Amino acid sequence: xxxxxxxxxxxxxxxxxxxxxxxxxxxxxxxxxxxxxxxxxxxxxxxxxxxxxxxxxxxxxxxxxxxxxxxxxxxxxxxxxxxxxxxxxxxxxxxxxxxxxxxxxxxxxxxxxxxxxxxxxxxxxxxxxxxxxxxxxxxxxxxxxxxx
Numbered sequence: 001x002x003x004x005x006x007x008x009x010x011x012x013x014x015x016x017x018x019x020x021x022x023x024x025x026x027x028x029x030x031x032x033x034x035x036x037x038x039x040x041x042x043x044x045x046x047x048x049x050x051x052x053x054x055x056x057x058x059x060x061x062x063x064x065x066x067x068x069x070x071x072x073x074x075x076x077x078x079x080x081x082x083x084x085x086x087x088x089x090x091x092x093x094x095x096x097x098x099x100x101x102x103x104x105x106x107x108x109x110x111x112x113x114x115x116x117x118x119x120x121x122x123x124x125x126x127x128x129x130x131x132x133x134x135x136x137x138x139x140x141x142x143x144x145x146x147x148x
Contacts, residue, residue, distance in 0.1 A: 006112040012102040027052040035106050042109030053107060060104040067097040 013035040019025070020033040027033045033052065041053040048054065071093035076083040105115055125144045 005116060008098070009102055009106065009112040009115075012099060013106055015099075016103055016106070035103075038107045039109050039111070042107060056107045057104060060100050060107055064097055064100040064104060067093055067100055071097065 016035045020035075025033050027037065028051070031037075033056070038053045038056050041047065041051065042057075071090065074086055074089045074093055076085065110118070122144055
């Protein structure tokens with residue numbers, strides 16, 4: 001399964017780089033952007049708000065939010081309506097969201113392996129919370145995963 005996850009990250013990285021090249025999208029250094037450069041900068045830390053990495057995290061987040069809205073638009077909310085769910089449209093929007101979610105992860109310095117590791121840690125935190133009566137006063141946040 002992790003091979004599939006790694007494949008998705010590799011494919012998305014390649015697609016992003018192709019878009020950067022084709023659209024001639026350049027960073028503050030004048031060079032064509034690359035997913036690897038954004039990711040490396042994020043892993044190195046000390047990202048300034050106006051940096052290329054910060055800008056692309058914001059871009060991918062905005063795209064993810066917009067795709068979330070498109071998914072919401074695919075789900076009829078009028079309980080009195082006789083509309084049926086368009087499951088193909090819903091699935092397309094979910095996959096579109098995945099594209100931007102992976103792009104966001106990559107731009108923030110995460111690869112498939114690290115995302116998997118952090119997911120497992122956070123999943124355990126969530127399971128533990130269910131057992132211990134989680135509420136807003138016991139929420140820890142970033143310390144959940146013991147990451148800085």
